Amino acid sequence: MEYAIIAKYILSFHDNSPMVIENGTVLIDGTDIVGVGKDLNIDDAEVINFGNHILMPGLINTHTHAAMTLFRGYADDIPLDSWLNDHIWPMESKLSSEDVMNGAKVAAIEALLSGTTTINSMYWHPDAEARAFSEIGIRGMIGAPIISGINTVKTFEHIFSDWHGKNDDMTRVSINPHAPYTVTGDEYLQIHEYKNNFNQSSDIPINMHTHLAETKFEMEMIRKYNLENGSAISDDIKTSTEYLDSLDILDDKIIVAHAVECTDKDIKILAENKVGVSLNPISNLKLGNNISKVDQMYRAGVKLSLGTDGPASNNSMDMFETMKINSLLQKSVNNDPSRGKAFETLKMATYGASKVIGWNTGAIEVGKKADIILIDLNKPHLQPIFSHNSLISNLVYATKATDVSDVMVNGKWRVRNREIPEINLKNVYENLNKSVYRLIE
Amino acid sequence: MEYAIIAKYILSFHDNSPMVIENGTVLIDGTDIVGVGKDLNIDDAEVINFGNHILMPGLINTHTHAAMTLFRGYADDIPLDSWLNDHIWPMESKLSSEDVMNGAKVAAIEALLSGTTTINSMYWHPDAEARAFSEIGIRGMIGAPIISGINTVKTFEHIFSDWHGKNDDMTRVSINPHAPYTVTGDEYLQIHEYKNNFNQSSDIPINMHTHLAETKFEMEMIRKYNLENGSAISDDIKTSTEYLDSLDILDDKIIVAHAVECTDKDIKILAENKVGVSLNPISNLKLGNNISKVDQMYRAGVKLSLGTDGPASNNSMDMFETMKINSLLQKSVNNDPSRGKAFETLKMATYGASKVIGWNTGAIEVGKKADIILIDLNKPHLQPIFSHNSLISNLVYATKATDVSDVMVNGKWRVRNREIPEINLKNVYENLNKSVYRLIE
Numbered sequence: 001m002e003y004a005i006i007a008k009y010i011l012s013f014h015d016n017s018p019m020v021i022e023n024g025t026v027l028i029d030g031t032d033i034v035g036v037g038k039d040l041n042i043d044d045a046e047v048i049n050f051g052n053h054i055l056m057p058g059l060i061n062t063h064t065h066a067a068m069t070l071f072r073g074y075a076d077d078i079p080l081d082s083w084l085n086d087h088i089w090p091m092e093s094k095l096s097s098e099d100v101m102n103g104a105k106v107a108a109i110e111a112l113l114s115g116t117t118t119i120n121s122m123y124w125h126p127d128a129e130a131r132a133f134s135e136i137g138i139r140g141m142i143g144a145p146i147i148s149g150i151n152t153v154k155t156f157e158h159i160f161s162d163w164h165g166k167n168d169d170m171t172r173v174s175i176n177p178h179a180p181y182t183v184t185g186d187e188y189l190q191i192h193e194y195k196n197n198f199n200q201s202s203d204i205p206i207n208m209h210t211h212l213a214e215t216k217f218e219m220e221m222i223r224k225y226n227l228e229n230g231s232a233i234s235d236d237i238k239t240s241t242e243y244l245d246s247l248d249i250l251d252d253k254i255i256v257a258h259a260v261e262c263t264d265k266d267i268k269i270l271a272e273n274k275v276g277v278s279l280n281p282i283s284n285l286k287l288g289n290n291i292s293k294v295d296q297m298y299r300a301g302v303k304l305s306l307g308t309d310g311p312a313s314n315n316s317m318d319m320f321e322t323m324k325i326n327s328l329l330q331k332s333v334n335n336d337p338s339r340g341k342a343f344e345t346l347k348m349a350t351y352g353a354s355k356v357i358g359w360n361t362g363a364i365e366v367g368k369k370a371d372i373i374l375i376d377l378n379k380p381h382l383q384p385i386f387s388h389n390s391l392i393s394n395l396v397y398a399t400k401a402t403d404v405s406d407v408m409v410n411g412k413w414r415v416r417n418r419e420i421p422e423i424n425l426k427n428v429y430e431n432l433n434k435s436v437y438r439l440i441e
Numbered sequence: 442m443e444y445a446i447i448a449k450y451i452l453s454f455h456d457n458s459p460m461v462i463e464n465g466t467v468l469i470d471g472t473d474i475v476g477v478g479k480d481l482n483i484d485d486a487e488v489i490n491f492g493n494h495i496l497m498p499g500l501i502n503t504h505t506h507a508a509m510t511l512f513r514g515y516a517d518d519i520p521l522d523s524w525l526n527d528h529i530w531p532m533e534s535k536l537s538s539e540d541v542m543n544g545a546k547v548a549a550i551e552a553l554l555s556g557t558t559t560i561n562s563m564y565w566h567p568d569a570e571a572r573a574f575s576e577i578g579i580r581g582m583i584g585a586p587i588i589s590g591i592n593t594v595k596t597f598e599h600i601f602s603d604w605h606g607k608n609d610d611m612t613r614v615s616i617n618p619h620a621p622y623t624v625t626g627d628e629y630l631q632i633h634e635y636k637n638n639f640n641q642s643s644d645i646p647i648n649m650h651t652h653l654a655e656t657k658f659e660m661e662m663i664r665k666y667n668l669e670n671g672s673a674i675s676d677d678i679k680t681s682t683e684y685l686d687s688l689d690i691l692d693d694k695i696i697v698a699h700a701v702e703c704t705d706k707d708i709k710i711l712a713e714n715k716v717g718v719s720l721n722p723i724s725n726l727k728l729g730n731n732i733s734k735v736d737q738m739y740r741a742g743v744k745l746s747l748g749t750d751g752p753a754s755n756n757s758m759d760m761f762e763t764m765k766i767n768s769l770l771q772k773s774v775n776n777d778p779s780r781g782k783a784f785e786t787l788k789m790a791t792y793g794a795s796k797v798i799g800w801n802t803g804a805i806e807v808g809k810k811a812d813i814i815l816i817d818l819n820k821p822h823l824q825p826i827f828s829h830n831s832l833i834s835n836l837v838y839a840t841k842a843t844d845v846s847d848v849m850v851n852g853k854w855r856v857r858n859r860e861i862p863e864i865n866l867k868n869v870y871e872n873l874n875k876s877v878y879r880l881i882e
Contacts, residue, residue, distance in 0.1 A: 069821075069824060069825075070825070072824070072825065072831075072834075072835070072839060073825075073826070073827075073830070073831035073832075073834035073835050073838070073839065074827075074831065076778075076783060076830075076834040076838065077778065077779055077781075077782040077783060077834070078778065078779050079777065079778060079779050080778055083778065106821050106824050109821045110821035110822045113821060114822075282769065284773065285769035285770060285772055285773040286769055286772055286778060286838070287772070287778050288772045288773060288775070288776050288777045288778040288779075288780075289773065289776070290773065290776075291773065311839075314838070315834065315835070315838040315839045316822050316838070316839045317822065318822070318841070321762070321765075324762075325766065325769075328723065328726035328727055328766075329726060331726055331727055331728070331729045332725065332726040332729060332730065332731065332732065334729070335729050335730070335731075336520065336729045337517075337518065337519065337520060337521055337524065337727060337728050337729040338518055338519050338520050338729075339729075340518075341518040342517060342518060378866075378867075378870070380510075380547050380550045380551035380554060380866070380869075380870070381551045381555075381757050381758065381759070383510065383513070383547050383870045383873050383874065384510075384511070384513065384514075384870075384873055384874045384877040385514070385874075386514075386515075386874070386877050386878060386881060389514070389517075390513075390514035390515065391514075393513075393514035393517040393518070393756065394513070394514050394756070397514070397517065397727070397755070397756040397757070398513060398514070398752075398756045398757045400759070400841060400842060400843055401841065402841055402843040425819075425821070426819075428821075429819070429821070429824045429825075432824050432825055433824065433825045433826075433827070436825040436827050437827060440827060
C-alpha cells in the first residue's frame with residue numbers, strides 16, 4: 001500500500017543542517033520512503049493530510065534495558081550499591097521469560113507513544129524482548145548481557161539464528177559484553193572475534209554493545225577484576241576507554257553506553273575508531289554519576305546518539321525529555337548557553353543514532369525505511385512558531401512526548417491519534433503488575 | 442455547590458511525611474476543602490469518582506515571567522549577553538498591554554493543563570497578566586519589575602488597589618525590585634518600607650519578589666551598580682545574599698528567585714530569616730549558569746519551592762519536568778543517588794511552595810482552598826505502582842504533565858478530561874502568534 005502523508009512541516013537533514021519543507025508530502029511504498037517534496041504525484045496513494053503537524057524521523061533510543069519497566073520506582077533514592085546488590089540484582093535473579101515479555105511490552109508501548117521507533121535493549125531473556133517488540137511493532141535490537149561465570153558468547157547463538165534480521169529486518173541481535181568490570185579482556189577478545197566472523201558471512205552485520213566509562217570508580221574495578229581473573233592489564237592504562245582500545249576491539253560496529261568518564265585522549269580514541277556512543281544523561285544524573293562531555297565529543301567528531309537507559313534508572317523511556325536534558329546540561333557544565341544546541345541534540349536522537357545503530361533510518365529521504373512520527377502543534381506549550389529555528393527549539397526544549405500523535409514503523413502505522421490499535425493496553429498493564437507483585441513477594 | 446471527589450489515591454502531607462489515603466474521598470464546599478477521608482457523608486454532594494487516579498494538591502510555580510511565551514524559542518542557543526541585549530530587551534521595549542495579555546493567556550492555559558494551579562509572575566503590564574490569569578481561571582501573583590530609572594515603587598500603586606486580594610482572592614500583587622544589580626540598596630529599602638507599611642493595614646499581606654544570586658558575576662555587578670548610583674556598599678560584603686542581609690530587608694515575606702551562587706553563610710542567612718526561595722533549575726541550566734545547592738539548603742531548613750522561570754529561558758511552564766530535573770541534579774552534583782529524594786521535591790512544588798507564596802493551599806486537608814489536580818494512572822509510563830513509595834517515585838520521575846486529567850482551582854473545575862471549557866484555544870494561539878509576528882517585524 002502507498003501513502004502520501006502531508007504535514008505543515010517536513011523536518012529532516014541535509015548534510016550537517018536541518019532541512020524543513022513547508023506543506024510538503026512524503027510518499028511511502030511498502031517499507032520505504034519513495035518521495036519527499038512539494039509537487040509529487042500522489043494519484044495512486046492513500047492521502048493523509050495532518051495539517052498543523054511536524055513530520056520527522058522517529059527517535060532512536062540506543063541504550064536501554066527495556067524490561068526493567070518491571071523495576072520502575074523500585075527502591076529509588078537509595079545509594080547505588082544497595083540499589084544494585086540488595087534490590088535490583090536479587091529481583092533479576094527471579095526473572096522468568098514471561099516477566100521479561102511483560103516488562104518489554106510496556107516499554108515498547110511507552111516508547112512508541114513517545115515517538116521512539118527503534119530501541120536498543122540489553123537484557124536477560126532477549127528472545128522474550130524480541131517477541132514483545134515484534135508483537136507491539138517497534139524496531140528493536142536485542143541481546144543479553146554476557147557476564148563472566150554466568151554465560152558466554154556461545155550461550156546465545158540460537159538467538160542470532162532465531163531473530164537476527166528477522167521480522168522484515170525489524171529485529172536484530174547484538175553481542176553484549178556487559179562491561180569491562182564484569183567481563184575479562186580475554187572474553188572481550190573472543191566476543192570481538194565472534195562478531196568479526198559473523199559479519200564476514202552475514203548481509204546484516206551485528207554490533208557489539210557494552211557499557212563503558214559510566215562511573216569514576218570503573219577503572220579501579222576493571223584492573224581488580226582482570227587481575228583476579230587472570231587476564232593481563234598493563235599498568236600504564238589509565239581509563240576504561242584506553243583499556244578497550246588496548247584490546248584493539250574498537251571499530252564502527254561497537255556501541256558503548258554512557259561514556260561519562262572520558263579524558264581528551266579517550267575522546268580522540270572514540271572519534272578515530274568511529275565508535276558509536278550512546279549518551280544516557282538522565283540515568284547518569286539519577287544514579288549520582290557525572291555528566292558526559294557531549295559538547296567536546298561533538299566537536300571532536302565522535303558518533304553520538306542518545307539513550308534513556310533502563311526505566312529503573314530514569315524512570316521513563318522518554319526521548320524528548322532526554323533530548324532536552326542533554327542540551328541543557330552542556331550549557332551549564334560549560335557555562336555557555338550556546339553549547340548543546342537544539343539541532344545538535346535532535347540529530348543525535350535521529351540521523352546520528354541511525355549511524356550508530358546501523359539501520360537505514362533516521363532521516364526523511366528517498367531510500368530510507370519509513371520510520372516516521374507526527375507531532376501535533378496545536379498545543380499551548382508549542383506556541384509560537386515563527387521560524388524554522390524556533391521549530392527546532394520547540395522540538396527539543398518544549399515538545400512533550402505526548403505531542404506525538406501518529407507513529408509509523410517500517411511503513412506500517414503503529415500509533416494513530418495516540419491510540420495503538422489491536423493492543424489491549426489494560427491487559428498489558430495487568431500482566432506487568434502481576435509479574436511485579438510476584439517478584440517482590 | 443458541593444463535590445465529593447473520589448480517587449484511588451489521595452496524596453497529601455502529614456508533618457514531614459507523605460500521606461496516602463487509598464480509595465479516599467475529598468469533599469469541597471464553595472472554595473474550600475471541607476472533608477478528607479474514607480467514610481464521609483456524601484449525601485448532598487455531586488459525586489465524581491475518578492477511579493485509577495491520584496488526587497493531589499495543584500503545583501505552585503513560584504517564579505516565572507508568564508507573558509514571555511511571546512519569546513519562546515526566540516534566539517535560543519546564543520550567548521547570554523547577546524540574548525538579552527540584542528534580542529529579548531529590544532523586543533520587550535515594544536510590548537503593548539495586549540501583547541502581554543496574549544502571552545500570559547497561553548502561559549496560564551499551559552500551566553493549568555500541566556497541573557499548575559498557582560503562578561507567581563514578575564512582568565511588565567502586570568494588570569494585563571492579572572486579567573489574563575483571571576479570565577483563564579488560574580491563581581496568580583503578579584507585579585512588574587521595579588528597575589532604577591524606569592519606574593519606582595509608586596508607579597504601580599494602582600495595581601495594588603485594582604488587583605490585590607481581588608477575584609475571590611485568586612489574584613494578589615507583589616512588589617518586585619528586579620535584582621540587586623538593577624535596583625540600588627536605597628531603593629530596596631524604600632520598597633521594603635512600602636511593603637511593611639502596606640502589610641500593617643492589609644488583611645492579605647504582600648510579598649517582595651526579587652531575583653537573587655543567579656550568576657557568578659552578580660556580586661561584581663552589584664558593587665559596580667551601587668557605586669555608580671551613589672549607594673553605599675561595604676567592602677566586606679562577599680555575596681548578593683550577604684548584601685541583601687546587610688540592608689536588613691530579609692524576612693518571611695520575601696521570595697528570592699534562583700539562589701544559585703550561595704555560600705554556606707548565605708544558606709544560613711536564608712534559613713534564619715525564613716526567606717522563601719524559588720529554585721529554577723531548568724532556566725539555570727539553559728542560561729549556562731550553575732546548579733543551586735538544593736540538598737544543602739533543604740537540610741539547613743531553607744523554605745524551598747520551585748519555579749520554571751519565563752518560557753523564553755526554559756522553554757516551558759512544565760512543573761513536572763522541573764521536579765524531575767530538580768531531584769536528578771542533586772544526585773549528580775553530590776555524587777549520591779540518595780540526595781534530592783522524590784518526596785522532598787514533591788513537597789517543594791506543593792506544600793513548601795504554599796509557605797513561600799502565602800496562599801492557604803498546597804495540601805489536601807480540611808480548611809485549605811480547593812486547588813486540586815487529578816493524575817490519570819492508566820498510562821504505560823506509570824506502570825507499575827506497587828507501594829506508596831513507588832507512587833511518589835512515579836510522580837516525580839515518570840509522570841508527564843499531560844497525565845493531569847482534571848484541575849480545580851479555588852473550588853471551581855478549570856480542566857475537565859484535559860479540556861478547558863469556555864476558552865477558544867485556537868483564538869488564544871492566533872492572538873499570541875499575531876503579537877509575535879508584529880514584535881519581530
